[in-house]
Amino acid sequence: MSGDSGNLAIETRDLRRAFGDLVAVDGINLEVHKGELFSLLGPNGAGKTTAISMLCCLLRPSGGEARVMGHNVTSEPMAVKQIIDISPQETAIATHLNAWENLSLMAGLHGIDTATTKARSAEMLEMMALTSRADEKVGKYSGGMKRRLSIAMALVTGPQVLFLDEPTLGLDPQSRRIIWEYIETLKGDTTILLTTHYLEEADALADRVAVIDHGKVIALGTPAELKDETSSGTVVVIETPDLTDAGVAALRSKWPSAHPTEGGAEINADDVSLYDVQDVLRPMGVTVTAAYTKKVTLDDVFVQLTGKQLRE
Numbered sequence: 001m002s003g004d005s006g007n008l009a010i011e012t013r014d015l016r017r018a019f020g021d022l023v024a025v026d027g028i029n030l031e032v033h034k035g036e037l038f039s040l041l042g043p044n045g046a047g048k049t050t051a052i053s054m055l056c057c058l059l060r061p062s063g064g065e066a067r068v069m070g071h072n073v074t075s076e077p078m079a080v081k082q083i084i085d086i087s088p089q090e091t092a093i094a095t096h097l098n099a100w101e102n103l104s105l106m107a108g109l110h111g112i113d114t115a116t117t118k119a120r121s122a123e124m125l126e127m128m129a130l131t132s133r134a135d136e137k138v139g140k141y142s143g144g145m146k147r148r149l150s151i152a153m154a155l156v157t158g159p160q161v162l163f164l165d166e167p168t169l170g171l172d173p174q175s176r177r178i179i180w181e182y183i184e185t186l187k188g189d190t191t192i193l194l195t196t197h198y199l200e201e202a203d204a205l206a207d208r209v210a211v212i213d214h215g216k217v218i219a220l221g222t223p224a225e226l227k228d229e230t231s232s233g234t235v236v237v238i239e240t241p242d243l244t245d246a247g248v249a250a251l252r253s254k255w256p257s258a259h260p261t262e263g264g265a266e267i268n269a270d271d272v273s274l275y276d277v278q279d280v281l282r283p284m285g286v287t288v289t290a291a292y293t294k295k296v297t298l299d300d301v302f303v304q305l306t307g308k309q310l311r312e
Contacts, residue, residue, distance in 0.1 A: 006070075007033055007034060008031050008032065008033060008034065008067075009032050009033065009034045009035075009036070009068065009069055009160070009161050009191035010030060010031070010032035010038075010055060010066070010067070010068055010161065010191065010193065011030070011031050011032075011066070011067045012028050012029060012030045012051075012055075012064065012065070012066040012067075013029055013064055013065045013066075014027045014028075014029065014063065014064035014065070015027070015028045015029070015030075015051065015054065015061055015063075015064040015065070015066050016028075016061060016062045016063035016064050017047075017050050017051075017054055017059060017061055017062045018062045023215055024047045024050040024215055025047040025050050025051050025054070025215045026047070026214065026215035026216050027064065027215075027216065028047070028051060028064075028212070028215075028216070028217055029217065030210060030217070032191060032193060032208075033191075034191055035187065035188045035189060035190070035191055036187075036191055036192070036207045036208065037183075037187050037191075037192040037194060037205055037206050037207050038191075038192070038193050038194070038206065038207065038208050038209075038210070039193075039194045039195070039196065039202040039205075039206035039208070039209045039210070040052075040193065040194070040195045040209075040210055040212055041195070041196070041199065041202060041209055041210070041211050041212070041298070041302060042195075042211060042212035042213055042306075043213065043306065046212045046213050046214065046215065047212050047214075047215040047216075048165070048195045048212055049089060049165055049195070050215075051212070052086070052163050052165055052193065052195065054066060054073060055068060055073060055080075055084075055163065055193070056073075056080075056081075056084060056086050056163055057073050057077035057080050057081055060074060061073070061074060068080045068083070068084060068161055069083055069160055069161060071083075082110065083159060083160040083161060084159050084160070084161045084162070084163065085106075085110075085153075085154045085155070085157045085159035085162055085163070086154055086162075086163040086164075086165065087150055087151045087153075087154035087162075087163070087164050087165065087167045088150075088165050089165045089166045089169070091143075091146045091147055091149075091150045092150060092153075093138055093146055093149055093150055093153065094138070095137065095138050095139035096137060096139060097137065097138065098134060098135050098136055098137055098138060099125060099130055099133065099134040099135075099136075099138055099149055099152075100121060100125075100134050100135065102138060102149060102153055103117070103120075103121040103124060103125070103149075103152060103153060103156045104117055104121065106153045106154075106156055106157060107120065107121070107156050107157055109157075110157040112156075112157060112158075117156070120156045120158065121152075121156055124152035124155055124156050125152065127152070127178065127182050128148040128149065128151065128152050128175075128178070128179075129148070129175075129178070130145060130148060130149060130152070133145065143170060144170065144171055144172060144175060147167075147168075147169075147170060147171055147175075148171070148175060148179070151164075151167050151179060155182075158190075159190065160190065160191065161190070161191045161192075161193070162186070162190050162191070162192045162193070163192075163193050164183075164192060164193070164194045164195070164196075165195050166195055166196060166197065167179065167194070167196070168180070168196070168198065168201070169196075169197065176198070176201075180201060180205060183205070184205060187205075187207075194206065199297065199298040199299045199302065200297070200298075202223065202298055203223045203297060203298045206222075206223060207222065208220070208221060208222050209221065209222070209223055209226060209298070211226070211301075211302065211305050211306070213305070213306050218305055218306070219301075219305050223298055226298065226301045227296045227297075227298070227300075227301055234268070234269070234270050234272075234293050234296070235266050235267070235268050235293065235294050235295070235296055235300050236266065236267045236268075236269070236272040236277070236291060236292070236293055237261075237264065237266050237290075237291065237292055237293070237294055238251075238264045238265045238266065238267070238277055238288060238290075238291050239263055239264040239288070239289045239290040239291070240263075240264045240265070240281070240286055240287055240288050240289060241263075241287065241289065242285075242286055242287060243260060243264060243265055243281075243286055244284070244286065246284060247265075247280075247281055247284050247286045248260050248265060250280050250281065250284060251265060251267065251277070251280060251281070254276070254280055255267045255269050255272060257269055257304065259303055266300070266303075268296070268300060268304060274288070274291040277291055
């Protein structure tokens with residue numbers, strides 16, 4: 001493994017996982033530094049959740065090696081589990097218990113004393129706006145409340161390494177903001193590995209990002225580096241109600257980065273004007289209602305790298 005292992009919270013070398021003939025993770029090499037918020041981005045089925053499951057000792061690797069805080073996930077799973085926690089995609093709570101009891105159960109599994117558990121639980125319930133409902137059985141909670149409690153259960157143990165697998169999926173904007181304001185306070189002290197479909201969150205919060213597709217890392221760097229490396233810095237947005245496949249092909253013949261979007265198309269290039277676009281599309285009977293430029297985002301980077309929109 002790396003000679004810089006002392007500064008690394010997560011390290012993988014040629015990490016692989018196959019399910020029969022299906023290779024879900026295909027030789028991933030990652031180094032996540034202590035205190036870093038590192039984001040894994042990729043479409044559904046890219047291998048993100050499988051990779052996290054191996055790092056959390058829930059799946060045994062088919063090949064390669066992975067370490068968390070220096071502990072080998074294959075030969076030292078108990079040491080790894082003592083210092084990590086995870087908020088999984090699927091809400092993992094005991095619906096017959098109340099919020100206090102769920103939090104206490106999780107803290108107890110990690111050997112946290114009663115006083116610390118009570119203090120941390122109160123903090124988590126307040127942060128997640130669940131204090132007023134904390135004595136109710138969580139089977140009565142709404143889906144959003146259960147999601148917030150699941151995240152609180154991952155945080156109450158004070159893990160050295162925190163895995164957040166689509167943690168805010170389905171939450172309302174206010175709940176998402178509350179959670180991310182808290183998560184940002186953990187940066188520097190807690191190592192966080194995040195997967196998300198909300199690319200604006202990764203753009204704003206992640207120290208570094210790895211884009212995964214078909215089980216492989218296809219890009220790695222800070223959000224700014226990825227935007228600089230994979231784009232011209234300018235995206236032209238075209239709004240049209242009747243863009244056809246032939247129209248997209250015509251745009252791509254002049255600007256290879258052109259791709260369809262809901263309501264039109266986008267082109268990542270500096271040499272695009274509305275007049276140029278109209279000259280290409282008008283002869284095909286396509287009406288352009290508007291065209292404007294915007295700053296490059298991680299969504300644009302993702303499309304450039306994978307050829308598709310990040311989907312739910």
